[in-house]
Amino acid sequence: MRNTAALKMLFHDRASALGSIAGVVAIVFLVGQQLAIFFGLLSFTSSLADNSAADIWILSKKSDNLNSSGTLPMAYRDRAAGLRGIQWVEPLVLSGALYKRRDGNTQAVQVVGVRYPRLAGGPNRFFLAGPEALGDGEGITVDRLDLPALGRPSIGDVVELNGRRVRIKAVTDGLQGFAGSQVFTGLENARAVTGMPVDRCTDLLVKAVPGVPIEGLIDLLKRVLPRTEVFSTQNLSRSTRLYILRNTGIGVSFGFTTLIGAAVGFIIIALTMYTNVLNKSRDYAMLRALGARKRDVFVIVFLQSLYVAAIGILSGFFLLAAFLSGTRGSSLPTGMPVGAAATIAAGTLLLCLAGSVLAMRRAAKAEPAGAFR
Amino acid sequence: MPQAHNRSPVIRLEGVARDFFDGRQIRRVLRPVTLDFQAGEFTIVSGPSGSGKTTLLTIMALILDPSEGRLFVNGRDVTALSDDAKATIRLRHYGFVFQNAALIPALSVLENVLIAHSVQGAAATTMVQERSKTILERLGMGGFLHMKADKLSAGQKQRVAIGRALINEPGLILCDEPTASLDVDSSTTVLGILKELSRENRAVVLVTHDPRVFPYADRLVAIEDGTVVTDTGTSPKAEGRI
Numbered sequence: 209m210r211n212t213a214a215l216k217m218l219f220h221d222r223a224s225a226l227g228s229i230a231g232v233v234a235i236v237f238l239v240g241q242q243l244a245i246f247f248g249l250l251s252f253t254s255s256l257a258d259n260s261a262a263d264i265w266i267l268s269k270k271s272d273n274l275n276s277s278g279t280l281p282m283a284y285r286d287r288a289a290g291l292r293g294i295q296w297v298e299p300l301v302l303s304g305a306l307y308k309r310r311d312g313n314t315q316a317v318q319v320v321g322v323r324y325p326r327l328a329g330g331p332n333r334f335f336l337a338g339p340e341a342l343g344d345g346e347g348i349t350v351d352r353l354d355l356p357a358l359g360r361p362s363i364g365d366v367v368e369l370n371g372r373r374v375r376i377k378a379v380t381d382g383l384q385g386f387a388g389s390q391v392f393t394g395l396e397n398a399r400a401v402t403g404m405p406v407d408r409c410t411d412l413l414v415k416a417v418p419g420v421p422i423e424g425l426i427d428l429l430k431r432v433l434p435r436t437e438v439f440s441t442q443n444l445s446r447s448t449r450l451y452i453l454r455n456t457g458i459g460v461s462f463g464f465t466t467l468i469g470a471a472v473g474f475i476i477i478a479l480t481m482y483t484n485v486l487n488k489s490r491d492y493a494m495l496r497a498l499g500a501r502k503r504d505v506f507v508i509v510f511l512q513s514l515y516v517a518a519i520g521i522l523s524g525f526f527l528l529a530a531f532l533s534g535t536r537g538s539s540l541p542t543g544m545p546v547g548a549a550a551t552i553a554a555g556t557l558l559l560c561l562a563g564s565v566l567a568m569r570r571a572a573k574a575e576p577a578g579a580f581r
Numbered sequence: 582m583p584q585a586h587n588r589s590p591v592i593r594l595e596g597v598a599r600d601f602f603d604g605r606q607i608r609r610v611l612r613p614v615t616l617d618f619q620a621g622e623f624t625i626v627s628g629p630s631g632s633g634k635t636t637l638l639t640i641m642a643l644i645l646d647p648s649e650g651r652l653f654v655n656g657r658d659v660t661a662l663s664d665d666a667k668a669t670i671r672l673r674h675y676g677f678v679f680q681n682a683a684l685i686p687a688l689s690v691l692e693n694v695l696i697a698h699s700v701q702g703a704a705a706t707t708m709v710q711e712r713s714k715t716i717l718e719r720l721g722m723g724g725f726l727h728m729k730a731d732k733l734s735a736g737q738k739q740r741v742a743i744g745r746a747l748i749n750e751p752g753l754i755l756c757d758e759p760t761a762s763l764d765v766d767s768s769t770t771v772l773g774i775l776k777e778l779s780r781e782n783r784a785v786v787l788v789t790h791d792p793r794v795f796p797y798a799d800r801l802v803a804i805e806d807g808t809v810v811t812d813t814g815t816s817p818k819a820e821g822r823i
Contacts, residue, residue, distance in 0.1 A: 209699035213688060220687030494683040497644060498745075499672025500700040501665045507702070576644045576668075579679050580635055580757050 210504075214511035217488060224484040225516070231476030231563065232520020233527065235556045238469030240528040243548055246462040248541025253386040253452045254445035256302070256320065260329045262413035263422050265444045269435040273451035274444065275387065277302070279408040284433050288412060291428060293420035298328035299409035301395060303402040304387075308368035309359030317358075317389045319369065321398020321409075328413045331392050333381040336363055341377030342394050349378040353539040354389035369393075369401045382537060386452065470559060477516070477563030485509060485567040492571045493578030502572040509571045513564035517557045524556070525549070589656050590617035591674075591752045591784040592641060597650030599636050611636045612808045613650060618786055620752060623779035625795060626788045628804035635757065637804065638788045642675065642755055643667040655752065672701060676746025676754040678775075680761050682738035686731035690722055690741050693730050697745045709748070716744045720774060736767025743774055754778060756787040760794060772797045 219225050251258070256274055257265060266288065268278035282299060289297040301321030306314045322330035324343040331339070335352040342349070348369065350358050361367060365376045374397065383390055399406055416425050422440050429438045439447065453459040485492070492505050528544070535542045599611040611633040618624055618641075628634040639645040640652070643659060644667075651660045654670055662670070671677075684693045694713040695705040705713075717723055720740040730738065739759055746754050756775060760768040776797050779785040787794065795801060803811035 209692070209695050209705040210702055213685070213692065213696050213699075216687040216692070217685065490683065491685050494679065494685070495696070495700050496668070497642065497671070497677055497679075498697050498700055499668050499670075499675070501668045503665075504668075504701050576642075577639050579677070579683055580639055580642075580644075 218512040227480035235473030236524025244542040247543040264414035266412035273448040300411040301398040335381040337378035347377030481567035492574035496576035497579040517560035593653040625798035633807040676751040678756040682742040684730035
């Protein structure tokens with residue numbers, strides 16, 4: 209009965225109830241969409257590693273992220289490939305370049321050179337044509353989402369990378385990099401475009417024989433390959449994300465807007481819940497006179513804030529799902545790990561309860577004598 | 582029939598007085614008073630505005646602490662109990678009828694009665710719901726069980742308030758000017774009901790300044806300037822007024 213009374217008392221003052229729910233929705237949606245974009249951008253920073261199908265990455269000494277590796281001798285590839293427990297080792301060339309559009313303008317891109325046909329570290333989703341495009345000596349891919357920035361080229365168009373003629377042979381599907389457009393090409397073509405010697409690469413990607421412990425292989429590779437950094441793919445991905453977080457404003461920027469979203473929602477909840485209790489102060493005084501203890505009145509407002517939280521969180525996540533659905537496949541990167549969604553829900557519930565504390569205290573302070581006035 | 586004189590009082594005030602500090606000096610608004618209220622007795626406490634009758638009522642309701650004196654409910658000294666313990670005594674032993682009914686507008690008629698049972702978290706069992714319905718039917722509100730309280734007339738609201746006061750089967754019903762906002766017909770109905778309830782082995786104490794209510798009283802207590810100036814007691818004479 210107390211639950212029913214709490215719910216009905218809450219919605220009897222529809223304006224303030226809807227205001228409180230709007231506060232919760234604001235937290236879930238504003239914080240959620242900021243975090244979704246944040247996670248989307250962050251996933252770009254490490255997408256090469258995450259989609260590489262490799263277990264281990266070898267980078268040059270003192271490298272701590274995907275974009276910082278110098279060059280490695282190709283001899284390291286053979287040395288690593290000969291070790292027990294390793295299934296394959298593939299070289300990768302990763303470097304910046306200037307893409308010249310047909311209209312003469314240039315665009316900074318990231319060239320990723322991969323070896324055909326395994327394409328370790330290469331594209332895994334194609335919008336037009338397919339992986340065979342990278343078997344062509346001068347073939348490159350561009351991404352569907354980068355087409356406007358690259359002057360809307362078509363398959364078969366000849367363009368220039370660092371002044372060298374290349375031909376667009378495929379269009380990838382949503383494979384963007386954090387630093388700009390990702391252009392995939394064959395290993396040799398990447399070396400030619402970026403001026404890298406034929407006996408060098410920037411990274412070596414290692415696949416372990418199934419069942420072989422990765423940590424043991426990493427230790428072995430560190431001993432066998434001097435002046436290198438050896439990471440598990442997971443660690444390289446994490447390290448790259450951390451590097452971006454620490455060395456760009458992305459963390460602070462999104463953290464600030466997330467805090468603003470949470471603060472706006474919190475204030476709305478606090479004000480509207482307080483107003484709701486103020487409007488019903490006579491009801492609470494009457495309940496106290498009838499025999500409700502302070503904690504009983506507290507419980508009624510607590511239940512009300514739980515209802516507000518439940519309805520608001522569900523509505524907020526519904527909107528957030530619509531946002532994520534709407535941005536899927538667009539140039540706006542979004543992503544929402546389940547853990548982050550659960551954290552948003554739990555955090556919002558806490559903020560809602562915290563925002564209701566003033567209202568709870570006000571309700572509990574209702575004087576039973578007020579019923580006699 | 583009232584049998585008050587042969588029983589221990591439902592509530593006893595022993596030398597109860599109350600002071601208020603008005604910011605500059607302490608003012609005594611209720612001078613020491615000793616009163617017993619018996620089951621089966623319909624008592625009307627009257628007096629002009631500011632006479633101290635509402636102070637007396639809120640002290641009897643265990644809402645306001647007396648500055649001196651002691652209070653006994655069913656023979657138990659409740660003067661020094663904690664707020665929570667007093668709240669529980671109010672819940673179990675008291676029924677309240679307030680001046681403007683004080684129903685919760687968001688709730689239905691039935692829910693307004695049930696909330697008085699469940700306000701400390703007790704479940705509104707089927708038995709309690711049936712009892713609520715029976716009470717409301719007796720009060721002529723059986724056809725309005727699921728109507729929102731704010732849709733009722735003033736007289737109907739007050740009848741629901743009486744139903745709410747009865748749900749926990751209290752031994753004492755305290756009424757604060759329950760007819761103040763009612764028309765003559767509704768007043769007559771409400772007073773008739775309260776009078777009838779007092780015959781069911783419970784004490785009914787009604788505070789009012791309206792002399793038209795006096796004829797219903799078994800006992801009349803008049804207060805002026807914080808002092809009880811008249812207490813007719815429950816006497817054949819008092820009963821004969823009805």
